[in-house]
Amino acid sequence: MSELTSLTIAAARAGLRAKKFSAAELAEAHLVAMERARALNAYVLETPERAHAMAKASDARIAKGEAHALEGIPLAIKDMFCTANVRTTAGSHILDNFIPTYDSTVSSQLWRDGAVLLGKTNNDEFAMGSSNETSFMGPVTSPWRRKGSNTPLVPGGSSGGSAAAVAAHLALGATGTDTGGSIRQPAAFTGTVGIKPTYGRCSRWGIVAFASSLDQAGPFTRSVRDAAILLRSMAGHDPKDTTSVDLEVPDYEAAVGASVKGLKIGIPKEYRVDGMPAEIEKLWEQGRAWLEKAGAQMVEVSLPHTKYALPAYYIVAPAEASSNLARYDGVRYGLREPARDIGGLYEATRAKGFGKEVRRRIMIGTYVLSAGYYDAYYLRAQKVRTLIKQDFEDAFASGIDAMLTPATPSAAFGIGEKTGADPIEMYLNDVFTVTVNMAGLPGISVPAGLDGQGLPLGLQLIGRPFDEATLFSLGQVIEDAAGRFTPERWWA
Numbered sequence: 001m002s003e004l005t006s007l008t009i010a011a012a013r014a015g016l017r018a019k020k021f022s023a024a025e026l027a028e029a030h031l032v033a034m035e036r037a038r039a040l041n042a043y044v045l046e047t048p049e050r051a052h053a054m055a056k057a058s059d060a061r062i063a064k065g066e067a068h069a070l071e072g073i074p075l076a077i078k079d080m081f082c083t084a085n086v087r088t089t090a091g092s093h094i095l096d097n098f099i100p101t102y103d104s105t106v107s108s109q110l111w112r113d114g115a116v117l118l119g120k121t122n123n124d125e126f127a128m129g130s131s132n133e134t135s136f137m138g139p140v141t142s143p144w145r146r147k148g149s150n151t152p153l154v155p156g157g158s159s160g161g162s163a164a165a166v167a168a169h170l171a172l173g174a175t176g177t178d179t180g181g182s183i184r185q186p187a188a189f190t191g192t193v194g195i196k197p198t199y200g201r202c203s204r205w206g207i208v209a210f211a212s213s214l215d216q217a218g219p220f221t222r223s224v225r226d227a228a229i230l231l232r233s234m235a236g237h238d239p240k241d242t243t244s245v246d247l248e249v250p251d252y253e254a255a256v257g258a259s260v261k262g263l264k265i266g267i268p269k270e271y272r273v274d275g276m277p278a279e280i281e282k283l284w285e286q287g288r289a290w291l292e293k294a295g296a297q298m299v300e301v302s303l304p305h306t307k308y309a310l311p312a313y314y315i316v317a318p319a320e321a322s323s324n325l326a327r328y329d330g331v332r333y334g335l336r337e338p339a340r341d342i343g344g345l346y347e348a349t350r351a352k353g354f355g356k357e358v359r360r361r362i363m364i365g366t367y368v369l370s371a372g373y374y375d376a377y378y379l380r381a382q383k384v385r386t387l388i389k390q391d392f393e394d395a396f397a398s399g400i401d402a403m404l405t406p407a408t409p410s411a412a413f414g415i416g417e418k419t420g421a422d423p424i425e426m427y428l429n430d431v432f433t434v435t436v437n438m439a440g441l442p443g444i445s446v447p448a449g450l451d452g453q454g455l456p457l458g459l460q461l462i463g464r465p466f467d468e469a470t471l472f473s474l475g476q477v478i479e480d481a482a483g484r485f486t487p488e489r490w491w492a
C-alpha cells in the first residue's frame with residue numbers, strides 16, 4: 001500500500017479513473033501512514049470516519065462515471081479553515097473546543113469536487129509564526145533531518161503541519177494560508193510546492209482571520225502540476241467575501257509544461273540581502289540559468305522599497321490581527337474563563353486563551369493603532385505598502401512577466417533555535433515573502449535543490465496580478481531541471 005501514498009495527485013487521479021485502486025484503498029493507505037507518523041505532530045485531528053465515508057461516496061461516483069475533478073483525492077486541511085462538524089482550533093487554546101457548523105468556501109469547493117478529508121493539520125497559533133512553534137498543540141517536527149544528525153528541525157510556518165504532511169506522504173495535498181509567507185516558506189523548508197495566489201483569487205470566507213488585507217489560501221503539493229490542479233478547485237468568486245474577485249478561474253493545468261520562451265524574468269537586486277548564505281546565492285543563480293536555458297530572458301530590476309517591507313508588514317499585520325482577534329471574548333464561542341463580571345470574563349479568557357506570540361501581536365497592533373501613534377506607525381506603514389506595490393507595478397509596466405527570488409534566507413532551522421528573547425530573529429525569515437502579500441501578488445515556491453546538509457531549498461516566482469498561470473509554466477521548468485525531493489523516512 002505504501003506506494004499509494006507516494007503518488008502525485010495527477011497520478012492518483014489517473015489510477016482511480018482506470019480503477020487500478022479505489023478511493024477507499026487510497027484513503028486507508030494514508031490513514032495508516034498518518035498513524036505511524038504521529039511523532040511528527042503534523043495532524044491535530046485525524047478524521048478516519050469521515051475519510052472512509054467520503055471515499056466510499058467517491059467510489060460510487062467513479063463507478064457511475066460521474067467523477068469530479070478531485071474525485072477520491074485525500075487531502076489535509078490546515079486548522080485555520082472551518083470544517084463543518086469537525087473541530088477547528090487555529091492552533092489556539094481559545095478555540096480548542098470550537099466545532100464550526102459550516103465549511104469555509106475553499107474547503108467546501110474541494111468537497112464539491114470530490115476530495116476526501118483526512119484530517120486537520122497543525123499551524124502556528126492564529127497563523128502567527130514561521131516555524132509552527134507557537135501552536136498550542138505543540139510544534140511540528142519536520143520529516144527532514146540534516147545529514148547524519150538527529151536534531152529535530154522545524155517544517156516552517158505557519159502552515160507547518162500541511163507542509164510536513166505533504167512532504168512525509170501523509171496526504172496527496174493540503175491547504176495552507178499565507179499572510180506573510182506561511183505557504184511559501186514551509187514549502188521551501190520541506191521540499192514541497194506551495195503557491196499563494198493573488199489577493200482576491202480565493203475566498204477568505206470561513207477561514208479564521210489573521211490580517212484580512214493580506215490573508216490568502218493556497219495549496220501544498222509535491223509537484224507543480226498538482227498545485228495547478230488544487231488551486232483550480234480552491235479559487236473562484238464568492239459573494240460571501242467582498243474582496244474575492246469575479247474573474248473566471250483558468251484551467252491552470254493547461255499552463256503546466258507551456259513554453260516560457262521570450263518571457264522576461266526580473267531579478268530584483270534588493271533581494272541580495274546582507275549575510276545571505278552562499279548556497280542561497282548559488283541556488284538563485286542556478287534558477288536563472290535554468291529559466292534562461294528554457295528561453296526566458298533575465299533582466300535585473302530594482303524594487304527600491306523592499307527594505308521597508310518587513311517593518312511595515314509587522315505593523316500592518318498585527319494592527320489587523322488586534323482588530324480581528326477582538327471577537328474572542330469568551331461570550332460567543334470558544335474558551336470561557338468564568339469571572340465575577342463581564343470585564344473580568346474578557347480578561348481571564350483572553351489571558352488564558354492566547355499564547356505569548358498572539359498576545360505580543362495584539363499589543364503591538366493596539367499600540368500602532370492608538371490615538372497619537374496611528375499617524376506615526378499605522379498610517380506610515382500603509383503609505384510604505386503603497387510604495388512597495390508601486391515598485392512591482394513599475395517593473396511589470398516595463399515589460400517584466402515575473403520575478404525570480406530565493407524563497408527563504410536559509411534552510412530549515414532546529415526546533416527551539418529561534419525562539420529566544422528576540423522575536424525579530426524569527427521575523428527575519430519572512431524577508432523574501434512579505435513583499436508579495438503587501439502588494440497582493442501571486443507567489444509560488446518551488447523546490448530547487450538541497451543544501452550542503454541535505455536540506456531542501458526553494459525558489460520563489462512572483463507574478464502579475466491574477467497571472468498564476470505563468471507561475472505554473474515557470475515553476476514546471478524549475479521542477480523539470482531540479483527534480484523532486486523526498487525525505488528519508490526515520491519515523492515508524
Ligand code: GLN
Binds near residue numbers: 128129157181430
Ligand atoms: N511569519 C509571518 C508572521 O508570523 C507570516 C505568517 C503567515 O503568513 N500567516 O506573521
